[in-house]
Amino acid sequence: xxxxxxxxxxxxxxxxxxxxxxxxxxxxxxxxxxxxxxxxxxxxxxxxxxxxxxxxxxxxxxxxxxxxxxxxxxxxxxxxxxxxxxxxxxxxxxxxxxxxxxxxxxxxxxxxxxxxxxxxxxxxxxxxxxxxxxxxxxxxxxxxxxxxxxxxxxxxxxxxxxxxxxxxxxxxxxxxxxxxxxxxxxxxxxxxxxxxxxxxxxxxxxxxxxxxxxxxxxxxxxxxxxxxxxxxxxxxxxxxxxxxxxxxxxxxxxx
Amino acid sequence: xxxxxxxxxxxxxxxxxxxxxxxxxxxxxxxxxxxxxxxxxxxxxxxxxxxxxxxxxxxxxxxxxxxxxxxxxxxxxxxxxxxxxxxxxxxxxxxxxxxxxxxxxxxxxxxxxxxxxxxxxxxxxxxxxxxxxxxxxxxxxxxxxxxxxxxxxxxxxxxxxxxxxxxxxxxxxxxxxxxxxxxxxxxxxxxxxxxxxxxxxxxxxxxxxxxxxxxxxxxxxxxxxxxxxxxxxxxxxxxxxxxxxx
Numbered sequence: 314x315x316x317x318x319x320x321x322x323x324x325x326x327x328x329x330x331x332x333x334x335x336x337x338x339x340x341x342x343x344x345x346x347x348x349x350x351x352x353x354x355x356x357x358x359x360x361x362x363x364x365x366x367x368x369x370x371x372x373x374x375x376x377x378x379x380x381x382x383x384x385x386x387x388x389x390x391x392x393x394x395x396x397x398x399x400x401x402x403x404x405x406x407x408x409x410x411x412x413x414x415x416x417x418x419x420x421x422x423x424x425x426x427x428x429x430x431x432x433x434x435x436x437x438x439x440x441x442x443x444x445x446x447x448x449x450x451x452x453x454x455x456x457x458x459x460x461x462x463x464x465x466x467x468x469x470x471x472x473x474x475x476x477x478x479x480x481x482x483x484x485x486x487x488x489x490x491x492x493x494x495x496x497x498x499x500x501x502x503x504x505x506x507x508x509x510x511x512x513x514x515x516x517x518x519x520x521x522x523x524x525x526x527x528x529x530x531x532x533x534x535x536x537x538x539x540x541x542x543x544x545x546x547x548x549x550x551x552x553x554x555x556x557x558x559x560x561x562x563x564x565x566x567x568x
Numbered sequence: 569x570x571x572x573x574x575x576x577x578x579x580x581x582x583x584x585x586x587x588x589x590x591x592x593x594x595x596x597x598x599x600x601x602x603x604x605x606x607x608x609x610x611x612x613x614x615x616x617x618x619x620x621x622x623x624x625x626x627x628x629x630x631x632x633x634x635x636x637x638x639x640x641x642x643x644x645x646x647x648x649x650x651x652x653x654x655x656x657x658x659x660x661x662x663x664x665x666x667x668x669x670x671x672x673x674x675x676x677x678x679x680x681x682x683x684x685x686x687x688x689x690x691x692x693x694x695x696x697x698x699x700x701x702x703x704x705x706x707x708x709x710x711x712x713x714x715x716x717x718x719x720x721x722x723x724x725x726x727x728x729x730x731x732x733x734x735x736x737x738x739x740x741x742x743x744x745x746x747x748x749x750x751x752x753x754x755x756x757x758x759x760x761x762x763x764x765x766x767x768x769x770x771x772x773x774x775x776x777x778x779x780x781x782x783x784x785x786x787x788x789x790x791x792x793x794x795x796x797x798x799x800x801x802x803x804x805x806x807x808x809x810x811x812x813x814x
Binding site: 358361362363386387388389390391393395397398399401402403404414415417418419473 | 590682694
């Protein structure tokens with residue numbers, strides 16, 4: 314479990330996070346949603362230590378990440394997998410080398426064991442035989458899948474996904490969502506997904522945290538987000554005409 | 569104020585660079601790649617510049633040596649001194665600051681804006697050490713080799729220019745090259761080169777690593793890296809010369 318306790322974060326004079334507290338449960342997909350610029354990426358980056366918080370605690374299974382030495386953090390980070398918005402694959406390396414990198418850096422696996430692990434991870438994301446491609450030769454969806462393969466290479470306990478569906482067509486987005494869901498349930502990973510894609514919310518949102526104006530505004534699941542009367546959530550979820558029509562038909566159906 | 573903050577950030581960065589690499593096999597692979605990129609790939613430009621500059625130095629010297637009181641071999645001596653003391657270590661380093669420095673700043677800056685550096689950090693890798701140490705060591709080891717190569721080619725260029733122009737005989741030129749030759753000058757030149765190599769790569773890495781924004785900022789960081797490293801090279805050149813030659 315990852316717990317965030319009373320986290321505050323500012324950049325210069327501008328405060329971005331205000332006293333945010335939340336629990337992210339293992340074996341479930343925890344979504345952080347909200348409009349752009351409301352602080353959800355800052356929260357996620359603070360949780361993995363890319364930003365230092367001003368105050369508060371971030372606990373990885375009761376281990377306080379905020380007060381740790383760099384070497385201790387390094388150990389926890391080896392338990393974290395992260396899928397970045399743009400993939401963040403190493404340009405100079407092939408798909409295989411990208412996945413192999415954390416294994417060769419942090420494990421004492423033999424070459425054969427590493428190769429088996431790479432093949433397993435590629436197989437898991439349906440990219441068998443694409444080992445020799447460079448990131449520039451991969452489509453956006455493939456890059457995301459390679460990113461997932463790299464993130465799960467070290468058998469992570471915690472998986473962070475920063476807008477995994479941005480820039481993808483709806484069909485590929487569903488493939489990525491399914492992958493994240495299957496991996497989370499299969500390995501009991503604590504998965505945190507930052508998104509503003511409502512389709513993802515409805516597909517995989519076991520737990521949903523809505524961040525608004527740097528505060529945790531609402532918490533629930535994918536079913537309750539449709540029925541809540543919270544005005545900010547309504548404004549976010551039902552922003553488009555299409556979603557408004559769904560809202561009307563849902564209300565009609567419920568009544 | 570901003571400059572002072574940058575200087576502080578630069579030295580903090582160096583503190584993280586000088587660490588034992590996490591995995592020697594990965595470090596070795598990266599080091600060899602950097603030797604290829606910084607060293608081997610720079611040979612053509614160094615060869616071209618050195619040969620032509622050596623030729624021009626010898627021709628200009630010969631054209632100004634019209635006094636009968638000066639022996640003919642003075643041309644070779646002045647060419648040798650100019651190339652060893654200043655042209656090869658300083659001018660070639662300034663050229664490499666443009667070629668290698670801008671490339672390193674762009675490479676690391678692109679890694680920053682595409683979150684590749686964040687990916688390294690999240691894996692638990694000391695990204696500063698991982699990215700910069702191989703580059704710095706490759707430059708500190710390989711720059712002196714490039715500069716020795718440049719010295720030879722510079723003097724060879726001078727020889728070609730003088731002999732082709734029929735201004736001097738081979739014997740006179742070689743006599744000039746060997747006159748008052750002081751091996752300490754080579755030591756001085758290579759010491760400068762090591763310092764310049766370190767400056768070029770560390771300054772370029774600094775500007776690349778701390779870039780914020782998008783591709784436009786990467787371009788600006790690359791330009792800034794070349795300008796600042798060139799200025800620092802000139803200042804370091806003055807200080808090292810004062811310390812070692814006077």
